Amino acid sequence: MKHETKIKYLLILYVFYCAIIIGQSWDEGYYHKIGKINLDYLLSFGLLENDFYSKYRFSTLYWSFSSLMSQLFPKSFQIEAYHLINATFGLLAIFGLYKITRIILNKEIAKISALILFFIPFFFGHLAINSKDTILAFSHVWIIYYLLKYINKSNNLNRRIYTILKLSVLCAIGTGIQLLFLGSMVPILILFLINIVFFKKKSLKIVFLDIFLFLIFFYSILILFWVDTHNNIILQPINFFLKSLTIDAGWPFNLVNGNYFSSVEVPYGYILINYFYKLPEFVVFLYLISIPVIIVNLKKLELLFNNFKIIITFILFSLFYPTIVLIFIHYAIYDGVRLFIWSMPYLAIIPAITIFLIYQSRFILSKLAQITLLFLFLFHIFNFLSITPYHYTYLNYFAGPKNERYKRFENDYWSTSIKELILSSNLQDKKINFYTCGINSEIAKIYMKLKYGRSELTGLDKAKYIVMTNRTIFSDKEKKISNCYDEFSFKNVHEVKRNGVVLSSIGKIK
Numbered sequence: 001m002k003h004e005t006k007i008k009y010l011l012i013l014y015v016f017y018c019a020i021i022i023g024q025s026w027d028e029g030y031y032h033k034i035g036k037i038n039l040d041y042l043l044s045f046g047l048l049e050n051d052f053y054s055k056y057r058f059s060t061l062y063w064s065f066s067s068l069m070s071q072l073f074p075k076s077f078q079i080e081a082y083h084l085i086n087a088t089f090g091l092l093a094i095f096g097l098y099k100i101t102r103i104i105l106n107k108e109i110a111k112i113s114a115l116i117l118f119f120i121p122f123f124f125g126h127l128a129i130n131s132k133d134t135i136l137a138f139s140h141v142w143i144i145y146y147l148l149k150y151i152n153k154s155n156n157l158n159r160r161i162y163t164i165l166k167l168s169v170l171c172a173i174g175t176g177i178q179l180l181f182l183g184s185m186v187p188i189l190i191l192f193l194i195n196i197v198f199f200k201k202k203s204l205k206i207v208f209l210d211i212f213l214f215l216i217f218f219y220s221i222l223i224l225f226w227v228d229t230h231n232n233i234i235l236q237p238i239n240f241f242l243k244s245l246t247i248d249a250g251w252p253f254n255l256v257n258g259n260y261f262s263s264v265e266v267p268y269g270y271i272l273i274n275y276f277y278k279l280p281e282f283v284v285f286l287y288l289i290s291i292p293v294i295i296v297n298l299k300k301l302e303l304l305f306n307n308f309k310i311i312i313t314f315i316l317f318s319l320f321y322p323t324i325v326l327i328f329i330h331y332a333i334y335d336g337v338r339l340f341i342w343s344m345p346y347l348a349i350i351p352a353i354t355i356f357l358i359y360q361s362r363f364i365l366s367k368l369a370q371i372t373l374l375f376l377f378l379f380h381i382f383n384f385l386s387i388t389p390y391h392y393t394y395l396n397y398f399a400g401p402k403n404e405r406y407k408r409f410e411n412d413y414w415s416t417s418i419k420e421l422i423l424s425s426n427l428q429d430k431k432i433n434f435y436t437c438g439i440n441s442e443i444a445k446i447y448m449k450l451k452y453g454r455s456e457l458t459g460l461d462k463a464k465y466i467v468m469t470n471r472t473i474f475s476d477k478e479k480k481i482s483n484c485y486d487e488f489s490f491k492n493v494h495e496v497k498r499n500g501v502v503l504s505s506i507g508k509i510k
Contacts (some may be wrong), residue, residue: 061172085363092138102199103145119393130341143171171214172221253481256270274409281396322343355373406502422467436458437468
Protein backbone atom coordinates (compact mmCIF):
# COMPACT_ATOMS: atom_id res chain seq x y z
CA MET A 1 0.00 0.00 0.00
CA LYS A 2 1.38 3.41 -0.97
CA HIS A 3 2.29 5.86 1.79
CA GLU A 4 -0.26 8.34 0.42
CA THR A 5 -3.06 5.77 0.72
CA LYS A 6 -1.99 4.86 4.27
CA ILE A 7 -2.07 8.51 5.30
CA LYS A 8 -5.51 8.91 3.72
CA TYR A 9 -6.92 5.98 5.72
CA LEU A 10 -5.30 7.22 8.93
CA LEU A 11 -6.92 10.63 8.49
CA ILE A 12 -10.33 9.04 7.88
CA LEU A 13 -9.93 6.84 10.97
CA TYR A 14 -9.01 9.93 13.00
CA VAL A 15 -12.21 11.66 11.85
CA PHE A 16 -14.32 8.66 12.86
CA TYR A 17 -12.50 8.35 16.19
CA CYS A 18 -13.31 11.99 17.01
CA ALA A 19 -16.91 11.42 15.90
CA ILE A 20 -17.33 8.55 18.35
CA ILE A 21 -15.73 10.06 21.45
CA ILE A 22 -17.10 13.61 21.25
CA GLY A 23 -20.19 14.50 23.27
CA GLN A 24 -23.64 15.46 22.06
CA SER A 25 -23.78 19.00 20.69
CA TRP A 26 -26.26 21.64 21.80
CA ASP A 27 -29.24 21.08 19.46
CA GLU A 28 -28.54 17.67 17.96
CA GLY A 29 -31.51 16.06 19.68
CA TYR A 30 -33.87 18.61 18.14
CA TYR A 31 -32.90 17.69 14.58
CA HIS A 32 -32.87 13.97 15.33
CA LYS A 33 -36.49 14.29 16.46
CA ILE A 34 -37.47 16.29 13.38
CA GLY A 35 -35.88 13.66 11.14
CA LYS A 36 -37.66 10.81 12.93
CA ILE A 37 -41.04 12.59 12.82
CA ASN A 38 -40.74 13.28 9.09
CA LEU A 39 -39.45 9.80 8.32
CA ASP A 40 -42.41 8.24 10.15
CA TYR A 41 -44.77 10.54 8.22
CA LEU A 42 -43.25 9.63 4.85
CA LEU A 43 -43.07 5.88 5.49
CA SER A 44 -46.70 5.87 6.67
CA PHE A 45 -47.78 7.87 3.58
CA GLY A 46 -49.02 10.72 5.76
CA LEU A 47 -50.86 8.68 8.38
CA LEU A 48 -48.42 9.38 11.25
CA GLU A 49 -48.11 13.12 11.76
CA ASN A 50 -46.69 14.80 14.86
CA ASP A 51 -46.39 18.51 15.44
CA PHE A 52 -42.99 19.88 16.37
CA TYR A 53 -41.77 23.38 17.17
CA SER A 54 -40.43 25.26 14.10
CA LYS A 55 -40.72 22.21 11.87
CA TYR A 56 -42.13 24.50 9.16
CA ARG A 57 -38.62 25.97 8.67
CA PHE A 58 -37.16 22.76 7.29
CA SER A 59 -37.53 20.33 4.42
CA THR A 60 -35.84 17.43 6.14
CA LEU A 61 -34.39 15.36 3.32
CA TYR A 62 -31.02 15.04 5.05
CA TRP A 63 -32.39 14.55 8.57
CA SER A 64 -34.91 11.97 7.35
CA PHE A 65 -32.11 10.11 5.58
CA SER A 66 -29.91 10.30 8.71
CA SER A 67 -32.78 8.97 10.82
CA LEU A 68 -33.23 6.04 8.45
CA MET A 69 -29.50 5.23 8.41
CA SER A 70 -29.15 5.58 12.19
CA GLN A 71 -31.59 2.70 12.66
CA LEU A 72 -28.88 0.36 11.38
CA PHE A 73 -27.07 0.98 14.70
CA PRO A 74 -28.06 -0.17 18.22
CA LYS A 75 -30.24 2.38 20.06
CA SER A 76 -27.58 2.89 22.73
CA PHE A 77 -25.24 4.24 20.03
CA GLN A 78 -27.64 6.60 18.26
CA ILE A 79 -25.62 9.78 18.95
CA GLU A 80 -22.43 8.10 17.70
CA ALA A 81 -24.34 6.85 14.65
CA TYR A 82 -25.47 10.36 13.74
CA HIS A 83 -21.91 11.62 14.25
CA LEU A 84 -20.52 8.99 11.89
CA ILE A 85 -23.14 9.85 9.24
CA ASN A 86 -22.38 13.58 9.53
CA ALA A 87 -18.64 12.93 9.43
CA THR A 88 -18.99 10.87 6.25
CA PHE A 89 -20.69 13.77 4.47
CA GLY A 90 -18.05 16.13 5.85
CA LEU A 91 -15.32 13.96 4.34
CA LEU A 92 -17.25 13.93 1.07
CA ALA A 93 -17.21 17.75 1.16
CA ILE A 94 -13.40 17.62 1.33
CA PHE A 95 -13.37 15.12 -1.54
CA GLY A 96 -15.69 17.47 -3.46
CA LEU A 97 -13.17 20.28 -3.06
CA TYR A 98 -10.50 17.95 -4.42
CA LYS A 99 -12.67 17.16 -7.47
CA ILE A 100 -13.40 20.85 -8.17
CA THR A 101 -9.77 21.94 -7.80
CA ARG A 102 -8.60 19.09 -10.02
CA ILE A 103 -10.91 20.32 -12.80
CA ILE A 104 -10.11 24.03 -12.57
CA LEU A 105 -6.40 23.66 -11.68
CA ASN A 106 -4.56 20.32 -11.40
CA LYS A 107 -4.21 17.14 -9.35
CA GLU A 108 -1.28 18.40 -7.22
CA ILE A 109 -3.06 21.58 -6.11
CA ALA A 110 -6.24 19.56 -5.55
CA LYS A 111 -4.45 17.21 -3.12
CA ILE A 112 -2.87 20.12 -1.25
CA SER A 113 -6.17 22.02 -0.97
CA ALA A 114 -7.97 18.94 0.40
CA LEU A 115 -5.24 18.43 3.00
CA ILE A 116 -5.33 22.09 4.05
CA LEU A 117 -9.12 22.01 4.42
CA PHE A 118 -8.86 18.86 6.54
CA PHE A 119 -6.53 20.64 8.99
CA ILE A 120 -8.56 23.84 9.31
CA PRO A 121 -9.89 23.30 12.86
CA PHE A 122 -13.14 25.23 12.63
CA PHE A 123 -14.06 23.13 9.58
CA PHE A 124 -12.84 19.78 10.89
CA GLY A 125 -14.40 20.37 14.31
CA HIS A 126 -17.91 20.55 12.86
CA LEU A 127 -17.75 17.46 10.65
CA ALA A 128 -19.36 15.04 13.11
CA ILE A 129 -21.47 17.21 15.40
CA ASN A 130 -22.98 19.76 13.03
CA SER A 131 -25.88 18.31 11.07
CA LYS A 132 -26.67 21.67 9.44
CA ASP A 133 -23.72 23.72 8.29
CA THR A 134 -21.41 20.85 7.31
CA ILE A 135 -24.10 19.47 5.01
CA LEU A 136 -24.43 22.90 3.41
CA ALA A 137 -20.70 22.75 2.62
CA PHE A 138 -21.17 19.27 1.16
CA SER A 139 -24.06 20.47 -1.02
CA HIS A 140 -22.22 23.63 -2.07
CA VAL A 141 -19.04 22.00 -3.36
CA TRP A 142 -20.85 19.21 -5.16
CA ILE A 143 -23.25 21.69 -6.81
CA ILE A 144 -20.21 23.52 -8.20
CA TYR A 145 -18.66 20.23 -9.31
CA TYR A 146 -21.77 19.17 -11.26
CA LEU A 147 -22.17 22.64 -12.75
CA LEU A 148 -18.62 22.31 -14.05
CA LYS A 149 -19.52 18.87 -15.44
CA TYR A 150 -22.60 20.38 -17.07
CA ILE A 151 -20.59 23.20 -18.66
CA ASN A 152 -17.96 20.86 -20.05
CA LYS A 153 -20.18 17.91 -21.06
CA SER A 154 -23.73 19.00 -21.67
CA ASN A 155 -24.50 17.81 -25.20
CA ASN A 156 -25.95 14.37 -24.46
CA LEU A 157 -29.58 14.63 -23.30
CA ASN A 158 -29.50 11.66 -20.91
CA ARG A 159 -26.27 12.88 -19.34
CA ARG A 160 -27.70 16.38 -18.94
CA ILE A 161 -30.85 15.11 -17.24
CA TYR A 162 -28.80 12.92 -14.88
CA THR A 163 -26.62 15.90 -13.95
CA ILE A 164 -29.68 18.14 -13.50
CA LEU A 165 -31.24 15.53 -11.19
CA LYS A 166 -28.09 15.45 -9.03
CA LEU A 167 -28.06 19.24 -8.87
CA SER A 168 -31.73 19.24 -7.88
CA VAL A 169 -31.16 16.82 -5.00
CA LEU A 170 -28.14 18.79 -3.72
CA CYS A 171 -30.03 22.10 -3.88
CA ALA A 172 -33.01 20.51 -2.10
CA ILE A 173 -30.72 19.21 0.68
CA GLY A 174 -29.17 22.64 1.23
CA THR A 175 -32.38 24.65 0.93
CA GLY A 176 -34.22 22.23 3.20
CA ILE A 177 -31.71 22.89 5.96
CA GLN A 178 -31.47 26.65 5.40
CA LEU A 179 -34.13 28.37 3.27
CA LEU A 180 -31.61 31.07 2.34
CA PHE A 181 -29.09 28.49 1.08
CA LEU A 182 -29.70 29.33 -2.58
CA GLY A 183 -28.58 32.88 -1.79
CA SER A 184 -25.08 31.51 -1.22
CA MET A 185 -25.15 30.24 -4.82
CA VAL A 186 -25.59 33.71 -6.37
CA PRO A 187 -21.90 34.20 -7.37
CA ILE A 188 -21.77 30.69 -8.84
CA LEU A 189 -25.00 31.19 -10.77
CA ILE A 190 -23.75 34.47 -12.28
CA LEU A 191 -20.45 32.92 -13.39
CA PHE A 192 -22.27 29.83 -14.67
CA LEU A 193 -24.59 31.87 -16.89
CA ILE A 194 -21.74 34.07 -18.17
CA ASN A 195 -19.68 30.99 -19.00
CA ILE A 196 -22.56 29.19 -20.72
CA VAL A 197 -23.75 32.16 -22.80
CA PHE A 198 -20.53 34.02 -23.68
CA PHE A 199 -17.72 31.44 -23.54
CA LYS A 200 -19.29 28.06 -24.28
CA LYS A 201 -21.95 29.68 -26.50
CA LYS A 202 -24.53 27.04 -25.61
CA SER A 203 -27.97 27.15 -27.18
CA LEU A 204 -30.16 29.40 -25.04
CA LYS A 205 -33.11 27.16 -25.88
CA ILE A 206 -31.34 24.14 -24.36
CA VAL A 207 -30.11 26.14 -21.34
CA PHE A 208 -33.59 27.44 -20.51
CA LEU A 209 -35.10 23.98 -21.01
CA ASP A 210 -32.54 22.54 -18.57
CA ILE A 211 -33.19 25.32 -16.04
CA PHE A 212 -36.92 24.57 -16.29
CA LEU A 213 -36.26 20.83 -15.70
CA PHE A 214 -34.06 21.72 -12.73
CA LEU A 215 -36.78 23.87 -11.15
CA ILE A 216 -39.34 21.07 -11.54
CA PHE A 217 -37.03 18.42 -10.04
CA PHE A 218 -35.72 20.69 -7.28
CA TYR A 219 -39.14 21.91 -6.17
CA SER A 220 -40.64 18.43 -6.19
CA ILE A 221 -37.85 16.98 -4.03
CA LEU A 222 -37.88 19.97 -1.67
CA ILE A 223 -41.66 19.80 -1.17
CA LEU A 224 -41.73 16.01 -0.74
CA PHE A 225 -39.67 16.31 2.46
CA TRP A 226 -41.18 19.63 3.59
CA VAL A 227 -44.09 18.07 5.43
CA ASP A 228 -45.70 21.28 6.64
CA THR A 229 -46.29 22.45 3.04
CA HIS A 230 -48.29 19.42 1.96
CA ASN A 231 -51.66 21.09 2.56
CA ASN A 232 -50.79 23.78 -0.01
CA ILE A 233 -47.58 23.23 -1.97
CA ILE A 234 -47.82 26.59 -3.77
CA LEU A 235 -48.64 29.16 -1.10
CA GLN A 236 -47.23 27.52 2.05
CA PRO A 237 -43.58 27.49 0.91
CA ILE A 238 -43.81 31.22 0.17
CA ASN A 239 -45.46 31.93 3.54
CA PHE A 240 -42.91 29.87 5.45
CA PHE A 241 -40.01 31.47 3.60
CA LEU A 242 -41.26 34.97 4.43
CA LYS A 243 -41.87 33.90 8.04
CA SER A 244 -38.32 32.59 8.36
CA LEU A 245 -36.92 35.98 7.30
CA THR A 246 -38.46 37.65 10.37
CA ILE A 247 -37.05 35.21 12.95
CA ASP A 248 -33.83 35.89 14.83
CA ALA A 249 -32.92 32.25 15.38
CA GLY A 250 -29.85 31.14 17.28
CA TRP A 251 -27.80 32.60 20.11
CA PRO A 252 -28.49 36.31 20.78
CA PHE A 253 -24.95 37.41 21.73
CA ASN A 254 -21.43 37.35 20.34
CA LEU A 255 -17.89 37.70 21.64
CA VAL A 256 -15.51 38.94 18.94
CA ASN A 257 -11.88 39.54 19.82
CA GLY A 258 -12.73 40.65 23.37
CA ASN A 259 -15.76 42.75 22.45
CA TYR A 260 -19.38 41.80 23.10
CA PHE A 261 -22.07 42.35 20.49
CA SER A 262 -25.68 41.52 19.81
CA SER A 263 -25.86 38.77 17.18
CA VAL A 264 -27.68 41.14 14.81
CA GLU A 265 -25.12 43.95 15.23
CA VAL A 266 -21.77 42.30 14.51
CA PRO A 267 -18.96 44.42 13.00
CA TYR A 268 -18.54 44.38 9.22
CA GLY A 269 -15.13 42.74 9.62
CA TYR A 270 -16.62 39.92 11.71
CA ILE A 271 -15.68 37.10 9.35
CA LEU A 272 -12.18 38.37 8.60
CA ILE A 273 -11.47 38.86 12.34
CA ASN A 274 -12.54 35.28 13.01
CA TYR A 275 -10.39 34.01 10.15
CA PHE A 276 -7.31 35.82 11.42
CA TYR A 277 -7.53 34.33 14.93
CA LYS A 278 -8.96 30.92 14.05
CA LEU A 279 -7.08 29.85 10.95
CA PRO A 280 -3.89 27.82 11.50
CA GLU A 281 -0.73 29.91 11.57
CA PHE A 282 0.60 28.18 8.45
CA VAL A 283 -2.54 29.19 6.51
CA VAL A 284 -2.27 32.81 7.70
CA PHE A 285 1.39 32.76 6.58
CA LEU A 286 0.43 31.37 3.16
CA TYR A 287 -2.17 34.10 2.68
CA LEU A 288 0.37 36.78 3.63
CA ILE A 289 2.84 35.61 0.99
CA SER A 290 0.24 34.56 -1.61
CA ILE A 291 -0.15 38.02 -3.20
CA PRO A 292 3.54 38.52 -4.11
CA VAL A 293 4.00 34.83 -4.99
CA ILE A 294 0.99 34.74 -7.34
CA ILE A 295 1.80 38.14 -8.92
CA VAL A 296 5.39 37.06 -9.65
CA ASN A 297 4.15 33.79 -11.17
CA LEU A 298 1.02 35.16 -12.88
CA LYS A 299 2.20 34.54 -16.46
CA LYS A 300 3.24 31.01 -15.57
CA LEU A 301 -0.15 30.34 -13.98
CA GLU A 302 -1.98 31.70 -17.03
CA LEU A 303 0.01 29.32 -19.24
CA LEU A 304 -0.61 26.35 -16.95
CA PHE A 305 -4.32 26.92 -16.33
CA ASN A 306 -7.00 28.13 -18.69
CA ASN A 307 -8.90 31.21 -17.48
CA PHE A 308 -6.74 31.50 -14.36
CA LYS A 309 -7.77 35.11 -13.72
CA ILE A 310 -11.44 34.09 -13.81
CA ILE A 311 -10.70 31.20 -11.43
CA ILE A 312 -8.89 33.41 -8.90
CA THR A 313 -11.66 36.04 -9.17
CA PHE A 314 -14.29 33.38 -8.42
CA ILE A 315 -12.34 32.14 -5.39
CA LEU A 316 -11.86 35.64 -3.96
CA PHE A 317 -15.48 36.57 -4.57
CA SER A 318 -16.65 33.37 -2.86
CA LEU A 319 -14.53 34.25 0.19
CA PHE A 320 -15.64 37.89 0.41
CA TYR A 321 -19.26 37.28 -0.55
CA PRO A 322 -20.42 36.53 3.05
CA THR A 323 -18.87 39.81 4.25
CA ILE A 324 -20.54 41.70 1.41
CA VAL A 325 -23.89 40.17 2.39
CA LEU A 326 -23.36 41.17 6.04
CA ILE A 327 -22.86 44.80 5.01
CA PHE A 328 -26.24 44.99 3.31
CA ILE A 329 -28.34 42.47 5.26
CA HIS A 330 -28.81 42.43 9.05
CA TYR A 331 -28.64 38.72 9.74
CA ALA A 332 -28.18 37.06 13.12
CA ILE A 333 -24.57 35.82 13.31
CA TYR A 334 -23.20 33.76 16.20
CA ASP A 335 -20.83 30.88 17.04
CA GLY A 336 -17.84 32.29 15.21
CA VAL A 337 -17.89 31.42 11.50
CA ARG A 338 -20.11 28.38 11.90
CA LEU A 339 -22.88 29.79 9.69
CA PHE A 340 -20.39 30.25 6.85
CA ILE A 341 -18.90 26.77 6.76
CA TRP A 342 -20.27 26.44 3.22
CA SER A 343 -17.59 28.93 2.12
CA MET A 344 -14.74 27.26 4.06
CA PRO A 345 -13.59 24.86 1.31
CA TYR A 346 -12.62 27.77 -0.95
CA LEU A 347 -10.32 29.11 1.78
CA ALA A 348 -7.93 26.26 1.02
CA ILE A 349 -7.40 26.87 -2.71
CA ILE A 350 -5.21 30.02 -2.67
CA PRO A 351 -2.85 28.59 0.01
CA ALA A 352 -2.66 25.39 -2.09
CA ILE A 353 -1.68 27.39 -5.18
CA THR A 354 0.97 29.21 -3.12
CA ILE A 355 2.46 25.93 -1.84
CA PHE A 356 2.48 24.56 -5.40
CA LEU A 357 4.43 27.60 -6.59
CA ILE A 358 7.01 27.90 -3.80
CA TYR A 359 7.91 24.21 -4.03
CA GLN A 360 8.52 24.57 -7.76
CA SER A 361 10.74 27.61 -7.34
CA ARG A 362 14.50 27.52 -6.81
CA PHE A 363 14.85 31.06 -5.46
CA ILE A 364 16.40 31.44 -2.02
CA LEU A 365 13.28 33.23 -0.74
CA SER A 366 11.21 30.22 -1.77
CA LYS A 367 13.53 27.95 0.21
CA LEU A 368 13.08 30.16 3.27
CA ALA A 369 9.33 30.07 2.74
CA GLN A 370 9.43 26.27 2.52
CA ILE A 371 11.33 25.98 5.82
CA THR A 372 8.99 28.45 7.56
CA LEU A 373 5.96 26.62 6.20
CA LEU A 374 7.24 23.23 7.38
CA PHE A 375 7.89 24.58 10.88
CA LEU A 376 4.45 26.22 11.10
CA PHE A 377 2.70 23.13 9.76
CA LEU A 378 4.37 20.82 12.32
CA PHE A 379 3.55 23.34 15.05
CA HIS A 380 -0.08 23.29 13.94
CA ILE A 381 -0.26 19.48 13.79
CA PHE A 382 0.85 19.37 17.44
CA ASN A 383 -1.85 21.87 18.45
CA PHE A 384 -4.43 20.19 16.22
CA LEU A 385 -3.91 16.81 17.90
CA SER A 386 -3.71 18.31 21.39
CA ILE A 387 -7.28 19.68 21.22
CA THR A 388 -8.85 16.37 20.12
CA PRO A 389 -11.82 16.10 19.73
CA TYR A 390 -12.82 19.76 20.26
CA HIS A 391 -11.17 21.22 17.17
CA TYR A 392 -13.78 23.94 16.63
CA THR A 393 -12.57 25.60 19.88
CA TYR A 394 -9.16 26.30 18.32
CA LEU A 395 -7.57 29.72 18.52
CA ASN A 396 -4.17 30.41 17.00
CA TYR A 397 -1.08 32.03 18.51
CA PHE A 398 -2.31 35.55 17.66
CA ALA A 399 -5.21 35.19 20.13
CA GLY A 400 -2.88 36.02 23.03
CA PRO A 401 -2.24 34.32 26.40
CA LYS A 402 -4.12 31.02 26.72
CA ASN A 403 -5.54 31.77 30.16
CA GLU A 404 -7.15 34.96 28.78
CA ARG A 405 -8.60 33.51 25.58
CA TYR A 406 -11.99 32.87 27.10
CA LYS A 407 -12.37 36.67 27.15
CA ARG A 408 -11.54 36.97 23.43
CA PHE A 409 -13.89 34.43 21.83
CA GLU A 410 -16.44 31.85 22.92
CA ASN A 411 -14.68 28.50 22.94
CA ASP A 412 -16.95 25.51 23.47
CA TYR A 413 -20.15 27.06 22.12
CA TRP A 414 -21.44 23.58 21.14
CA SER A 415 -20.76 22.42 24.75
CA THR A 416 -19.64 18.98 23.53
CA SER A 417 -16.98 18.81 26.27
CA ILE A 418 -19.78 18.48 28.87
CA LYS A 419 -19.72 14.71 28.32
CA GLU A 420 -16.05 14.47 29.27
CA LEU A 421 -16.44 17.07 32.02
CA ILE A 422 -19.20 15.25 33.88
CA LEU A 423 -18.13 11.66 33.27
CA SER A 424 -14.55 12.36 34.40
CA SER A 425 -15.62 14.35 37.50
CA ASN A 426 -15.65 12.96 41.04
CA LEU A 427 -18.18 14.85 43.14
CA GLN A 428 -18.63 13.28 46.58
CA ASP A 429 -22.17 14.45 47.41
CA LYS A 430 -24.88 11.81 47.82
CA LYS A 431 -27.18 13.97 45.72
CA ILE A 432 -25.98 16.50 43.17
CA ASN A 433 -28.05 19.67 42.87
CA PHE A 434 -26.74 21.64 39.92
CA TYR A 435 -27.41 24.67 37.79
CA THR A 436 -26.19 25.24 34.23
CA CYS A 437 -24.95 28.20 32.20
CA GLY A 438 -24.11 28.27 28.51
CA ILE A 439 -25.04 24.65 27.88
CA ASN A 440 -28.10 22.59 27.02
CA SER A 441 -29.49 21.63 30.42
CA GLU A 442 -31.18 18.51 29.08
CA ILE A 443 -27.87 17.13 27.85
CA ALA A 444 -26.25 17.92 31.20
CA LYS A 445 -29.07 16.03 32.94
CA ILE A 446 -28.41 12.95 30.77
CA TYR A 447 -24.71 12.83 31.65
CA MET A 448 -25.34 13.65 35.33
CA LYS A 449 -27.81 10.76 35.64
CA LEU A 450 -25.35 8.48 33.87
CA LYS A 451 -22.50 9.43 36.23
CA TYR A 452 -24.20 10.03 39.57
CA GLY A 453 -27.73 8.69 39.40
CA ARG A 454 -29.06 10.98 42.15
CA SER A 455 -28.83 14.40 40.58
CA GLU A 456 -31.26 17.23 39.99
CA LEU A 457 -31.25 20.32 37.84
CA THR A 458 -32.39 23.19 40.07
CA GLY A 459 -32.56 26.95 40.16
CA LEU A 460 -29.44 28.89 41.11
CA ASP A 461 -30.71 29.45 44.67
CA LYS A 462 -30.92 25.69 45.41
CA ALA A 463 -27.89 24.52 43.43
CA LYS A 464 -24.57 23.53 44.98
CA TYR A 465 -22.73 23.23 41.67
CA ILE A 466 -22.79 25.04 38.36
CA VAL A 467 -21.88 23.36 35.05
CA MET A 468 -20.82 25.82 32.35
CA THR A 469 -18.80 26.95 29.37
CA ASN A 470 -17.74 30.53 28.60
CA ARG A 471 -20.94 31.16 26.61
CA THR A 472 -22.05 34.76 26.23
CA ILE A 473 -25.04 35.76 28.38
CA PHE A 474 -26.75 38.93 29.51
CA SER A 475 -25.40 39.73 32.95
CA ASP A 476 -28.07 40.42 35.57
CA LYS A 477 -25.41 41.92 37.84
CA GLU A 478 -23.79 44.30 35.37
CA LYS A 479 -26.76 44.80 33.04
CA LYS A 480 -24.65 44.13 29.98
CA ILE A 481 -23.40 41.17 27.93
CA SER A 482 -20.91 39.01 29.81
CA ASN A 483 -20.01 35.32 29.91
CA CYS A 484 -20.76 32.45 32.29
CA TYR A 485 -17.27 32.32 33.82
CA ASP A 486 -17.35 35.99 34.79
CA GLU A 487 -21.01 36.11 35.85
CA PHE A 488 -20.95 33.73 38.83
CA SER A 489 -18.95 33.40 42.03
CA PHE A 490 -17.67 29.83 42.27
CA LYS A 491 -14.74 27.63 43.23
CA ASN A 492 -13.58 25.56 40.29
CA VAL A 493 -13.70 21.86 41.25
CA HIS A 494 -13.32 20.22 37.84
CA GLU A 495 -12.62 21.33 34.29
CA VAL A 496 -11.90 20.20 30.76
CA LYS A 497 -8.88 21.94 29.32
CA ARG A 498 -7.30 21.73 25.88
CA ASN A 499 -4.13 23.48 24.80
CA GLY A 500 -4.22 25.61 27.94
CA VAL A 501 -7.80 26.82 27.45
CA VAL A 502 -10.60 25.84 29.86
CA LEU A 503 -13.47 24.63 27.66
CA SER A 504 -15.97 23.74 30.38
CA SER A 505 -16.05 23.73 34.15
CA ILE A 506 -17.91 22.47 37.22
CA GLY A 507 -17.85 25.13 39.91
CA LYS A 508 -18.93 24.95 43.54
CA ILE A 509 -21.17 27.95 44.08
CA LYS A 510 -19.98 30.32 46.81
